[in-house]
Amino acid sequence: MLLLIIFAAMVAVLTAVLWIASVILQGYLYNDLAPKLPLRALAGGAVIALFLTAWCAVYRADPGRFDTLTNFKTEALDGVYDEFQSVRKVGTEERPPVRFVRRGDSNDFESVETRKLWSRSDADGMVVALLIKERGKEQPTRFDANLQPDGRFRPRDQNRYEADGGRRYMDEVALGKVYRVRSWVYAGNFFANFLHLALWVVVLWFGMRFALGHAVGIGLAVWALTMLAVQPALFGLVTK
Helix, strand or coil, X not given: CHHHHHHHHHHHHHHHHHHHHHHHHHHHHCCCCCCCHHHHHHHHHHHHHHHHHHHHHHHHHCCCCCCCCCCCCCEEEEEECCEEEEEEEECCEXXXXXXXXXXXXXXXXXXXXXXXXXXXXXXXXXXXXXXXCCCCCCCCEEEEECCCCCCCCCCCCCCEEEEHHHCEEEEHHHCCEEEEECCCHHHHHHHHHXXXXXXXXXXXXXXXXXXXXXXXXXXXXXXXHHHHHHHHHHHHHHCC
């Protein structure tokens, strides 16, 4: 229902904008107005509104996957877990894993046996891996520390535990939150955004009968305005 309301509202607004702007600009740029401007504006407004509504539907299903050029994310949250097993290494030998659970709603994890808070290194060695029992998998997934070439930890805000060749990871500062790197995220977002731009140009050129050069210039302006102001508002509305 919300998407239907968004579509109807955008059709009305875009039709009015295309009609009024075309009357003003074509009256200034050309000798005559294009014929049947109200119908052309309605058709163009419906096309763009349908595209933006479909984008809102995709965004609501997977926020951030396809976003504006200024906001899209290269990673997505894959799961949140309240316990893991910590694998410490002393010298060249790995010790048996120790189970840790989240303390309340915090980002701190404590040992089930000793109640000591998790630390990546202490007198008992350094944590080289975390084992997460992911939903739908029989065996725990091993996330290895992304150590520096000399075998030492990176700074705390850069230290990660990675699986699947780095395609999924947990930051040390947000243990229990597994993120995945989105494949083809740059190509997908650039395609969606420039398809949006191309649609504005086609509507202005073929639909509203602006000259191609004028359609490209005006299209760039309204595309940028839509991307920076309208789409963030729409995406925020559908994800509330």
